[in-house]
Amino acid sequence: MKQRIMVMGGGVVGLASAFELASRGYAVTVLETGRCGGQASGAAAGMLAPYSENLEFPDEFFQLCLESLQLYPAWQTRVKEVSGRTFEYTESGSLYIVYHEADMLALESRRLWQREYGSSASILEGDALFEREPQLSRQVRAALWTPEESHVYAPDYVKALEEGCRRLGVVIAEELTALEWAEQGGTVQVKARDGSVFSGDQLLICTGAWAGELSEQLGIVVPIRPIRGQICAYHTEGFQEPLHHMVFSSQGYLVQKESGNLVCGASEDMAGFDSSVTERGINRLMEWNKKMLPVLAGEIPFHRWAGLRPATQDGAPLIGRLPEHPNVMLAAGHYRNGILLSPVTAQLTADMVDGRELPGWAGAFRPERFGTLTSI
Structure with missing residues (x-):
């Protein structure tokens, strides 16, 4: 039986992660409180410019951005082929x-x-x-x-990701409100205010600027503003x-x-x-x-x-598993680089689900690095 992965958030990071997970054979459900791509993703200028936007000597964050830039030619071709857009x-x-x-x-x-x-x-x-x-x-x-x-032209890129997800069998549920989750017997359940219940083996939180607010509702603290x-x-x-x-x-x-x-x-x-x-x-x-x-x-x-x-406080995203919730992952806080970082974030999140060891530089983005990510 396929592992069931729930992705909370239908922006570019959530959709890219869902696309990659579904491509690897997982059963994926995307849960979105509005419409897919309706927030920062659809408003972005779509620049893929890690060199020009890095004002200081390169660090792990620049390495993450450069890795994603190098993935883009093959990634965008694959998204176009799968989506038909x-x-x-x-x-x-x-x-x-x-x-x-x-x-x-x-x-x-x-x-x-x-x-x-x-x-x-x-x-x-x-x-x-x-x-x-x-x-x-x-x-x-x-x-x-x-x-x-x-x-890239961000609105069309996000639409292509959404269509690609649908063609790969991803279930996309939109206009959900007040999402809450709980771990039960090795699985994760997400409930919406209208009574809808979604179950999966793992949960990936990709709710962008709302991650901090939502995560407090979920019982954790994430320093994203x-x-x-x-x-x-x-x-x-x-x-x-x-x-x-x-x-x-x-x-x-x-x-x-x-x-x-x-x-x-x-x-x-x-x-x-x-x-x-x-x-x-x-x-x-x-x-x-x-x-x-x-x-x-x-x-x-x-x-x-x-x-x-x-x-985030240091401008770099939070990507990794939550220390006290091994079935829950976070990929948020991409600031002004969500479009650029979507391919590499999708690769990292899918590698986590696969159980693969992440590159050493990925440790710089672990969610608990600020020392403020604790259970409430």
């Missing part, structure tokens, strides 16, 4: 720009460690930079070009040509999708579970955007939205 996966590379001569030493330091960790990164200046990306402001002093980075990320998008009909790369600076990022829409982010603040958009947050983005791309001066975003990013 397509989604944008663009190997655009990225430019990390600086404006001042004083920033050049730090940029060179970034180039050196990126090359040490497998990138062919190089610094572009003057004509070489503006020939590669003509739309950039001439105030830009230089940029670090990282060819290995890419991006929501960080609101605000994003906006512009039409680009007025551009002489499209933006060819993802563009990062110390203040934000720009990424152009196949639709032509230019996605810009991200303003961050702590607002609890309030996912509303604020004028202050979007206005800050607009100021950053026109500094990077003068063509945006005077342009108004046609779309504005926000998502709640699940952040």
Whole structure:
């Protein structure tokens, strides 16, 4: 008889884990309190940029991100083949720009460690930079070009994961409320307020920004808090040509999708579970955007939205079994990297269910590492 695995949470991490588990022959049920992909996953810009978003010398978290980036080409092909759906996966590379001569030493330091960790990164200046990306402001002093980075269109990727799960036989139950679980005789039961009961041999919690809140209801404490990320998008009909790369600076990022829409982010603040958009947050983005791309001066975003990013104290996710509940696993707290980390998290969670030994670096993400994960 197949082992029955319940996955609590239908965001990108939960769906990716369910997809991988079902691919390995497990009987999987996804339990979602809203609609699949309805929170941070569907709101993400979809950047796969571990080099550009890592501002310090690489650590275990960077290693996790790089591992996932390297999995992506084969992973996205498999998701498309199984689901029968397509989604944008663009190997655009990225430019990390600086404006001042004083920033050049730090940029060179970034180039050196990126090359040490497998990138062919190089610094572009003057004509070489503006020939590669003509739309950039001439105030830009230089940029670090990282060819290995890419991006996906997150809403379509999440839909493909959901359809792939269904085709693999995953049961997806949505619009559930007040989920509670209990271990009984070596199995785990999850109950919803409407009386629905789901049983399985193991439970994987992937509830994103709600993991801390939900986990308290479940009898454990998880140090995850929501960080609101605000994003906006512009039409680009007025551009002489499209933006060819993802563009990062110390203040934000720009990424152009196949639709032509230019996605810009991200303003961050702590607002609890309030996912509303604020004028202050979007206005800050607009100021950053026109500094990077003068063509945006005077342009108004046609779309504005926000998502709640699940952040831990150190910015790295919690992935592992709960110390006092051996049939319960946690995969949450991916902060702004849920889309990027979905393949490697799926692999790690499925390996845990298989009983395989995880890589040594995975110990850096154990759920109890803060010393605050205790039974209530």
